[in-house]
Amino acid sequence: MPRLALIQMRVEGGQPEANLRRAQDRIATAADAGAEMVVLPEALNLGWTHPSARDWAESADDGPTPRLLSEAARRHRVWICAGFVERQGDQVFNAALLIDSQGERRLLYRKLHELDLAREFYQVGDRLGVVETPWGRVGVMICADAFAPGQVISRTLGWMGARLIVSPCAWAVTAEHDPVAEPYGQLWEDHYGPVAREFGLYIAGVSNVGSLTAGPWQGRRCIGCSLLVGPDGRVILKGPYGEDADTILHADCELGGVRPRVPDAPPRR
Numbered sequence: 001m002p003r004l005a006l007i008q009m010r011v012e013g014g015q016p017e018a019n020l021r022r023a024q025d026r027i028a029t030a031a032d033a034g035a036e037m038v039v040l041p042e043a044l045n046l047g048w049t050h051p052s053a054r055d056w057a058e059s060a061d062d063g064p065t066p067r068l069l070s071e072a073a074r075r076h077r078v079w080i081c082a083g084f085v086e087r088q089g090d091q092v093f094n095a096a097l098l099i100d101s102q103g104e105r106r107l108l109y110r111k112l113h114e115l116d117l118a119r120e121f122y123q124v125g126d127r128l129g130v131v132e133t134p135w136g137r138v139g140v141m142i143c144a145d146a147f148a149p150g151q152v153i154s155r156t157l158g159w160m161g162a163r164l165i166v167s168p169c170a171w172a173v174t175a176e177h178d179p180v181a182e183p184y185g186q187l188w189e190d191h192y193g194p195v196a197r198e199f200g201l202y203i204a205g206v207s208n209v210g211s212l213t214a215g216p217w218q219g220r221r222c223i224g225c226s227l228l229v230g231p232d233g234r235v236i237l238k239g240p241y242g243e244d245a246d247t248i249l250h251a252d253c254e255l256g257g258v259r260p261r262v263p264d265a266p267p268r269r
Contacts, residue, residue, distance in 0.1 A: 001164060002037040002079065002135045004204060005030035006249040008224045008239045009040065011170070011208035013047035013215070016056060020045065020068050023082070030248050031076035036101075037133075039166045041208035042083035042143050043094060048170035048222075049215035053121045057087035060108050066097060074103030079133065083142055083168030085122075086110070094122040096140050096168050098131055106131045109140040113148040117216045128156055136163035143169040146191045146205070154191070158199030165195075171207040172220040179241050185225045189235060197233030204228045209245050 007026045011019050023040055030038045045065045046052045058065055065084040073080045079101055086095035086108075094114060098107040110125025130139045139157030146154055146167060157165050173184060192203040206226045212218055226239035228251055237251050 001202060003035050004228065004251050005033070005035035005038040006204060006206045006226045006228065006239065007038055007040045008206060008226045008245065008247050008249060009208060010210040010246045011041055011044060011047050012210060013050035013213045014052035016045045016064065020065060024068060024072055026248060027072045027076060027078065027080065031078050033250060035078055035250065037079040039204055039206040040082035040168060041206055042168040042170040044082050044084050046085045047212065049118050049121055049217060051214055053085045053092050057085045057092040060086050060095065060097070066105070069097060069099055070103040070105065073099045073101055077101045081140060081166045081168065091123045092121060093125060094118065094142060096142055098138065098140055107140055109142070111142040111145060112153055113145045115144055128153065128160065130157060130160045130162050137161045139165045141165060141167045143167065146188065151191055151195050154195045154203065158195060158201060162201055164202045164204065167203065167205040169205045169207040170222050171225060172212060172217055172222045175219050175221060184223060184241055185227060185238065188227050192227065192229040193233035196229045196231055200231040202228065202230055209243050211243055
């Protein structure tokens with residue numbers, strides 16, 4: 001499996017230029033630390049359910065986010081998976097790209113199991129896919145896809161031969177959430193673990209951090225807690241909690257085991 005970097009970065013709603021600058025910086029930092037594949041959050045360019053989706057969603061072919069990700073992948077010789085808000089014609093999708101180390105798009109995925117409250121912003125997709133990589137097949141899902149009834153989406157990716165599932169996410173809590181009284185993340189462990197164990201694969205969910213400043217969940221906080229689960233269904237690596245927990249998590253995935261390593265966080269912008 002590849003040396004993974006989970007880029008748990010701040011995403012500001014409706015601020016694509018700032019978000020893309022931050023993503024570019026984090027990708028470079030992760031590559032310098034030896035990452036071979038980097039995973040970034042959901043709706044990286046505009047933020048999840050931010051109303052700017054209606055006007056600023058981008059083409060997957062020539063939008064600024066796909067162009068920047070492709071250039072970064074080629075420059076740093078890394079594979080990149082990232083979520084972004086996509087427009088095709090008059091339809092807007094909560095989408096993700098998987099780009100290879102030559103900067104070529106290998107997969108465009110549109111979220112299937114979108115929450116009801118987000119459907120005023122996004123259409124849902126109509127297909128799943130896996131991609132052959134130097135480390136085996138990789139599948140892509142997005143956030144709530146993981147808890148589709150019966151874990152049907154992640155299980156289907158397992159049946160399609162995925163050895164690693166990467167999932168851009170935006171994990172949010174209410175403003176008054178108490179992580180001591182109610183530690184965050186059990187929902188994801190409960191849905192990632194059984195599928196990872198059943199199919200002997202890895203699942204990496206990468207959430208952003210920062211406040212939701214508009215949309216139906218305005219006032220909630222995205223709090224990281226990015227997660228890597230191994231083929232035995234156990235948590236290998238978990239990111240810190242908090243709307244300011246901007247960091248990069250690394251894991252060396254090796255045959256027969258995984259050795260986590262967590263370098264210093266990059267400077268926040």
